[in-house]
Amino acid sequence: MGSASGMPRWGRTVPALAGAAAGAVWLWRHQGDLMLRRPVNEWTFTHMNALMPKTVVPRAATPSPWPERAESIEATYTLDRVERPLADLHARTFTTSFLVLHRGAIVHESYAGRCAGPGVRFQAFSLTKSVTSILVGIALAEGAITSLHDPVATYCPDLAGTAFEGPTVEQVSDMCSGVGAVEDWTVPESAINRFERAVTGGGSILDVIRSLPRMSPPGTAFNYSTIDSQVLGWVLEGATGMPIAEYAASRLWSRIGTEDDAYYFLTRGRPRTALGGGSLNASTRDLARIGLLMARDGEWAGERIVPKEWVARSRGRDVPHIAVGALGPSGRPHYGYSSQWWTLGGARRAFTGIGVFGQYLYVDPEADVVIVKTSAWPTADDECLDRETITALRALADHLNRG
Incomplete structure (x- = not known):
């Protein structure tokens, strides 16, 4: 039967279906952008388990409660x-x-986000890198990774014949592999954007990594690279014979009294893999446990979890091209870098993990201060917001140290 316009109903349905299909394709292709825009990203950063495949890191069998102490933090x-x-x-x-x-002890805890709260798992982004570093330090102590001077291809045979065949575990850990250009989210065909599209769209992240050129000799220059961290995660998995989530559960999460299950989201493409540089999701309280572990030289409740030397290394070392102020175009003047941590130098040698969109795990062992800040910035990276954040966290640590 025709419509009042004279067009059969099916004649109007076909273009409508075609439009819906085109819209679905557009949404699929642009899902990454949509998920990361404000204010949607406040939901996204607390619901990655609803958007991506995941693998769980179970909480400790006997969680340890935090001591809490009222303390003024009216710092400026x-x-x-x-x-x-x-x-x-x-x-x-x-x-x-x-x-x-x-x-x-917890002296302040607040949740300003629309979807935030105790027990909520936040997308840590590149804070994941610092946790991967801790796991690498544990694997070295266990002998699963023989030496930091081993080439990464020793543990990742799929990287043979690529630009990653030469760099060592140490060089990749310090983001000095010499592979790939500056990580730039604003360039559509940059390596990091191709990598992200492969993660969310079902492509091969291995193919992206294998395609990258060598830009400088390994071990000579810093270049911030999530792909270096992905390779480091694969080194850990190849050395231990365990997925990163399983190793994290058995060697770390189960041993520091965690209150909540964490999880890594996985690539959509198969074989599905966690991102050693960016897919950990954890509660704010449990991220604070990671910080306290590092503030206490790798010990938890009298038990050695992370080698003391690895913690010291993460606070910075005497290597000119990763010193504070020497990182070049992919760093900032107030940072150095070492073993997947941003170093701050100074008398107290504070250091911090950082994730895009404003995730911070700030550790000042000398002041005995740990600060976790999760955020939902409008853009992935913002030099002004970073400078303001690190200035404020330093000032807060100074305030507590004086008290």
Whole structure:
């Protein structure tokens, strides 16, 4: 039967279906962009398990409760000669959760995000890199990784014949592999964007990594690279014979009294793999446990978890091209780098894990301060928001140290 317009109903249905199909294709191709835009990203960063395949890292069999102690943290920070309260930091840098440890106790905990709260697992992004580093340190102590001077292809045979055949475990850990150009999210065909599309769209991240050229001799220059961290995660898996989530569960998560299951999201393409550089999701309280473990030289409740030498290495070492202020175009003047951690130098040698969109795990062992800040920035990277955040976290640690 025809319609009032004279066109059969099926004649109008076909173009509608075609439009819906085209819209679905567009959504599939642009899903990464849509998930990361404000305010949607506040939901995305707490619901990655609804968007991607995942593998669980179970909480400790006997979680250890945090001691809590009321303590004034009415600190201020000075940015561009303007003194600001910490409330400004949260409003100006889109904080979703904020937790402060001092002397091993929680002195502040707040959840400003729309979807945030205790027990909520936050997408850690590149904070994952710092956890991968801890696992590599444990694997070295166990002898699963024989030496930091081993070529990464020893543990990752699929990288033979590529630019990653020469770099060592140490060079990849320090992001000095010499492979690939500056990581630039604003260039559609950059390596990091091709990598991200392969992760979310079902492509091969191995093919992306194998295609990268060598840009400088290994071990001579810093170049921030999530792909270096992915290779490091594969080194860990090849050396231990265990998926990274399983190794994290048995060697770390089960041993530090974690309260909540964590998880790694996995690539959509098969074989599905966790991202050693960016797919850990964990609660704010459990991220604080990672920070306290590092603040206490790798010990937890009297048990050695991470080698003391590995913790010291993560705080910075005497290597000119990864020193504070020497990182070049893919770093910032206030940072150095070592073993998947950003180093801050100075008398107390504080250091921090950082993830895009404003995730921070700030560790100041000398002040006995750990700060976790999760955020939902409007863009993946923002030099001004980073400078404000690190200025405020330093000021807060100074305030608590004086107290």
